[in-house]
Amino acid sequence: MKHLFIVNPIAGGKDRTEQVRARVAAAFRSREDSWELYVTQGPMDAAEKIIREAEQGEALRVYACGGDGTFNECVCGAALRPNVAVCPFPTGTGNDFCRMFGEEGELYRDLDALLAGWETPIDLIECCGRYGANICSVGIDARIGTDVHKYSGLPLIGGAAGYVVSTVVNVFKGIATEMRVRSGDFSAQGKHSLVCACNGRFYGGGFNPSLSARPDDGVLDIYVIKEVSLFTLARLIGKYAAGRADEFPRYITHLRGSRVEIDLDREDVVNIDGEAVRASHVDMRLLPEAARLIVPAGMRFFDGAKAADGSEPAASAAP
Numbered sequence: 467m468k469h470l471f472i473v474n475p476i477a478g479g480k481d482r483t484e485q486v487r488a489r490v491a492a493a494f495r496s497r498e499d500s501w502e503l504y505v506t507q508g509p510m511d512a513a514e515k516i517i518r519e520a521e522q523g524e525a526l527r528v529y530a531c532g533g534d535g536t537f538n539e540c541v542c543g544a545a546l547r548p549n550v551a552v553c554p555f556p557t558g559t560g561n562d563f564c565r566m567f568g569e570e571g572e573l574y575r576d577l578d579a580l581l582a583g584w585e586t587p588i589d590l591i592e593c594c595g596r597y598g599a600n601i602c603s604v605g606i607d608a609r610i611g612t613d614v615h616k617y618s619g620l621p622l623i624g625g626a627a628g629y630v631v632s633t634v635v636n637v638f639k640g641i642a643t644e645m646r647v648r649s650g651d652f653s654a655q656g657k658h659s660l661v662c663a664c665n666g667r668f669y670g671g672g673f674n675p676s677l678s679a680r681p682d683d684g685v686l687d688i689y690v691i692k693e694v695s696l697f698t699l700a701r702l703i704g705k706y707a708a709g710r711a712d713e714f715p716r717y718i719t720h721l722r723g724s725r726v727e728i729d730l731d732r733e734d735v736v737n738i739d740g741e742a743v744r745a746s747h748v749d750m751r752l753l754p755e756a757a758r759l760i761v762p763a764g765m766r767f768f769d770g771a772k773a774a775d776g777s778e779p780a781a782s783a784a785p
Contacts, residue, residue, distance in 0.1 A: 467499050467500075467524065467525040467526070467527060468499065468500045468501065468502070468519070468524050468525070468526050468527070469494075469499055469500070469501040469502075469526075469527045469529070469581075470501070470502050470504060470515075470516070470519060470526060470527065470528045470529070471486060471490055471501065471502070471503045471504065471529045471531055471555070472504055472506060472512045472515065472516070472528060472529065472530055472531060472532075472536060472539075472540055473486050473503060473504065473505045473506065473531040473532065473557075474506050474512070474530075474531065474532035474533070474535070474536040475505055475506070477531075477532030477533045477535070477536055477557060478532070478533060478557065482531070482557045483503075483505055485557070486503065486531050486555075486557060487503050489577055490503060490577070493577050493578065493581060497581070506536075506539075509539075510539055510542070511539075512530070512536060512539035512540050512542075512543060513539045513540070513542040513543035514543070515543065516528055516540060516543025516544055516547075516550060516552075517543050517547075519550075520543070520544075520547045520549060520550050523549065524549065525549050526549055526550045526551070527550075527551050527552075527553075527760060528540050528543070528544055528550060528551070528552040528553070529552075529553060529554075529555040529580065529760075530552065530553065530554050530555060531555045531557050532556075532557055533556065533557075533561055533740075534554075534561055534562050534563060534600070534739055534740040534741075535739075535740055535741055536554075537552075537554040537561065537563055537599070537739070538596075538597075538598060538599070538600075538738065538739040538740065538741050539741075540552050541590065541597055541598070541599045541739070541757060542596055542597045544757050544758070545590055545597040545753075545756055545757050546753075546756055546757075548758070550757075550758065551585045551758040551759065551760045552757060552758070552759065552760065553574060553580060553583075553759055553760035553761075553762075554574050555574060555575070555577070555580065556574060556575055561574070562600060562601075562666070562668040562669050562670070562671070562739075562740065563599060563600045563666055563668075563739070565667065565668040565672075565674075566600075566666045566667040566668060566679075566681075566767075567765065567767050570764075570765045570766065570767055573762035573763075573764055573765050574762060576762060578763075579762035579763045579764055579765075580760060580762050580763075582762075582763040583760050583761050583762045583763050583765075584760075584761050584763075585758045585759065585760055585761065586682065586758070586759055586761055586768050586771040587682065587755035587756075587757070587758055587759075587771075588681040588682050588755070588756075588757055588758070588759045589665055589681055589682060589683075589684060589752055589753060589754050589755060589756060590665070590752075590753045590756040590757050591663060591665050591686070591738075591750050591751065591752060591753070592749075592750075592751045592752075592753050592756075593736065593738050593748065593749065593750045593751070594736055594738065594743045594745050594748060594749075595743075596738050596741070596743065597738075597753075597756070597757075598665065598738045598739040599665060599666065599681055599739060599757065599759075600664075600665060600666035600668075600669060600681075600739045600740075601662060601663065601664050601665065601666055601667075601668075601669040601675075601737070601739065602662070602663045602736065602737060602738050602739070602750045603660055603661065603662040603663070603669070603736075603737045604645075604660065604661050604728055604730070604734060604735070604736045604737070604748050605642075605643060605645075605658060605659055605660025605661055605662075605691070605734075606641055606642075606643075606659050606660055607660045607662065607669075607670060607673070607737065608660070608734070608735040608736055608737035608742070609639075609734070609735050610670070611669075611670050611737055611740065611742070612735045612737070612742040641659050641693065641694065641695075641696065641699055642657035642658055642659050642692075642693035642694075643657065643658065643659075643730060643731075643734060644656070644657055644730065644731045645657070645658045645661065645728050645729065645730055646728070646729040647661055647690055647726065647727070647728050648726070648727045648728075649688055649690075649721050649723050649725060649726040649727070650721070650723045650725075652690075652719065652721055654690060654719075656692070656693070657692075657693035658690060658691060658692055658693060659691040659692065659693060659694055659699065660689075660691050661688070661689070661690050661691070661726060661728050661748075662675055662688070662689045662691075663686045663687075663688050663726055663750040664676040664679040664686060664687040664688070664689070665679060665681050665686060665752070666679055666681055667679050667709075669737070669739075669740065670740075672707065673706070673707040674707060674708060674709050675687070675689055675706055675707070675709060675711055676689075676709060677709035681759070682755075682768065682771060684724070684752070684754045685722050685723065685724065685752070686722065686723060686724060686725075686726070686750070686752050687720070687721075687722060688720070688721040688722065688723060688726050689706070689711055689718055689719070689720055689721075690718070690719040690721065690726075691706070691717060691718050691719075692717050692718075692719075694717055698717065702714055702717060702718070706718065724751065724752040725749070725750065725751045725752065726749075726750050727747070727748065727749050727750075728747075728748040728749075728750075729746070729747055729748075730745075730746045730747070730748070731746070732746055733745060733746045734746070736748050
């Protein structure tokens with residue numbers, strides 16, 4: 467088995483390559499498995515590196531050393547490749563995918579726990595030629611998340627303040643977009659504020675629309691929010707972010723399914739695990755068990771995926 471550490475040198479605004487290298491080298495002093503640290507050179511370089519390695523046929527474990535964007539690129543490389551398992555190894559301040567696991571999410575920062583971990587299949591969302599393990603969306607939330615980078619680097623603006631400025635700017639541009647939305651028997655035509663498909667639970671630095679979504683249950687939690695006024699949006703947004711969308715059925719439709727399609731009058735931003743693409747036709751489709759996730763030793767979230775005798779499955783077990 468080979469262990470591949472993908473480092474994004476610009477994640478979190480600071481290059482942590484040497485710190486990661488030192489931790490990995492120390493961890494492998496007493497291990498026989500081979501390892502490599504790879505520093506990405508540009509967008510989707512991580513995915514391309516993983517695909518090249520996977521083609522060698524050897525069992526491969528990939529650790530995304532960065533934030534949600536780095537993890538997403540690694541997921542894109544690992545998708546539909548049964549000899550590859552992947553996980554986040556956060557080197558910055560936050561990781562929305564890890565928040566789903568509560569306090570256990572901190573185990574993804576524990577390299578020893580990851581190296582002693584096991585693997586479990588997870589579902590992915592296929593969308594606009596990419597794959598996501600967490601949440602995809604289109605609408606005002608995707609535009610806010612994309613534009614925040616324009617403002618967070620400005621003098622006197624950073625972190626949460628960047629989100630505030632991006633929110634204000636995008637609200638003035640317009641809350642709703644003309645959409646045609648279809649999912650199963652549901653169909654709606656008209657202006658909508660956003661459509662969100664949850665395979666995980668958190669996005670946008672803390673929004674938690676679904677309290678029960680799981681990446682291994684074969685279903686998406688889908689939220690369709692109608693056009694609302696600024697006043698109503700102010701009332702809804704906090705409840706939506708706290709997983710209380712079902713309290714507002716007049717404005718928010720909550721669906722559970724495996725696919726949602728959105729047609730827009732013109733190209734708009736689509737959020738895929740925090741990464742932005744642009745499209746006028748958006749097809750978010752669940753792919754059951756499309757990737758393998760490394761589960762750190764000691765994590766109980768996936769206990770139902772363990773072997774019948776309660777033991778942790780062998781790391782090299784076939785999917």
